Amino acid sequence: MTGRVTRLRLNFLDSLMARLARLQKTVREHGLDALLITHLPNIYYLVGYSGSNGILVVPAQGKPHFFTDFRYKSQVKSEVAGAKISIVERDRQLLDAIVDKQLFSDFDAVGFEETLIKYSTYDFLRKKFRHLKLVPKREMVESMTMIKTDDEIEMIKKAAEIGDKVFNKAIEVIKPGVTELDVAAEICYWTKKLGADGDAFEVIVVSGERSALPHGRATSKKIKKGELVTLDFGCVYRGFNSDMTRTVAVGKIPTELQKIYEIVRVAQQRAVERVKPGMNGREIDSTARDYITLHGYGSKFGHGTGHGLGIEVHEIPIISQRGERFILEPNMVFTVEPGIYVEGLGGVRIEDDVVVRPEGHEVLNKSPKELLVL
Numbered sequence: 001m002t003g004r005v006t007r008l009r010l011n012f013l014d015s016l017m018a019r020l021a022r023l024q025k026t027v028r029e030h031g032l033d034a035l036l037i038t039h040l041p042n043i044y045y046l047v048g049y050s051g052s053n054g055i056l057v058v059p060a061q062g063k064p065h066f067f068t069d070f071r072y073k074s075q076v077k078s079e080v081a082g083a084k085i086s087i088v089e090r091d092r093q094l095l096d097a098i099v100d101k102q103l104f105s106d107f108d109a110v111g112f113e114e115t116l117i118k119y120s121t122y123d124f125l126r127k128k129f130r131h132l133k134l135v136p137k138r139e140m141v142e143s144m145t146m147i148k149t150d151d152e153i154e155m156i157k158k159a160a161e162i163g164d165k166v167f168n169k170a171i172e173v174i175k176p177g178v179t180e181l182d183v184a185a186e187i188c189y190w191t192k193k194l195g196a197d198g199d200a201f202e203v204i205v206v207s208g209e210r211s212a213l214p215h216g217r218a219t220s221k222k223i224k225k226g227e228l229v230t231l232d233f234g235c236v237y238r239g240f241n242s243d244m245t246r247t248v249a250v251g252k253i254p255t256e257l258q259k260i261y262e263i264v265r266v267a268q269q270r271a272v273e274r275v276k277p278g279m280n281g282r283e284i285d286s287t288a289r290d291y292i293t294l295h296g297y298g299s300k301f302g303h304g305t306g307h308g309l310g311i312e313v314h315e316i317p318i319i320s321q322r323g324e325r326f327i328l329e330p331n332m333v334f335t336v337e338p339g340i341y342v343e344g345l346g347g348v349r350i351e352d353d354v355v356v357r358p359e360g361h362e363v364l365n366k367s368p369k370e371l372l373v374l
């Protein structure tokens, strides 16, 4: 056992080092002296830290510097690799420590995560480091995480496998009289019981007319006969997320809902089948959207077809009409999840996690997509 654990840890360290080296190359190419990283999932990706308070400074050359507080003092010893660590004293802000250590004094240009930084952090930097050129940057870490390593895909695959098992447990309890919250609780319970670290996001269970809410929360509403129930949930496995949606019927459902289900099922299947290197996010979206539009429900599909998946539940590539700039490459992982939502009647969404492979794609979820009547 020890041998295997040591080997896993060494693999992990190797991948952290490789990630840092890649990022530092990008930092140099952008003409920056350093990149300030405040977005916690990106810090996790680069140095392995999974806590809730931290800042990482990645210089163009040399070791990165990681700052956190007393609560994580022992955790970082076993978790963080490849960076200098500073535990910031009580009553001091992490940013104060950057000033204390004069980390930026020799720098001219420091990049920051434009869409993710807090205004207060930006304002602090602007006032304390007047000599610095603060350069807004987007997707510097994200464009690295977008192409997964085989190890990372294994973790998403494991998370998706757990998701399939959780789905089987959830459908066992769905019957008339059971509430949406009952089903959501079952999903959360089995997610942890079956080996995940936790839920990827707040579980969605919506039934009857409420199934027309794409992101509705579970409520105390009781599930009735003749209704559709949509379950949308994800599992986290070693920091990587899965995300799946299935819509099931409780008894016989109205003809229009049967028809809608079939349209979504075929649209989803067609979009998945087109996934291969060289396609772009917009083309995958159009495949599902055109089919749904052809059948008269285009205006009832008001969201994108999918999103990248990894250390975050929503990341790049974007699979929507705005996704033209994302040309699919092997080892990208994203969801394919078209839906139709008719107010006052109900809705259907079907979602799988898909890996781009050199010859095409691999679908990670194995749960059936034909209408399941409970």
Ligand SMILES: [Mn+2]
Residues within 6 Å of the ligand: 243, 244, 335, 337, 351
């Ligand atoms: Mn999703």
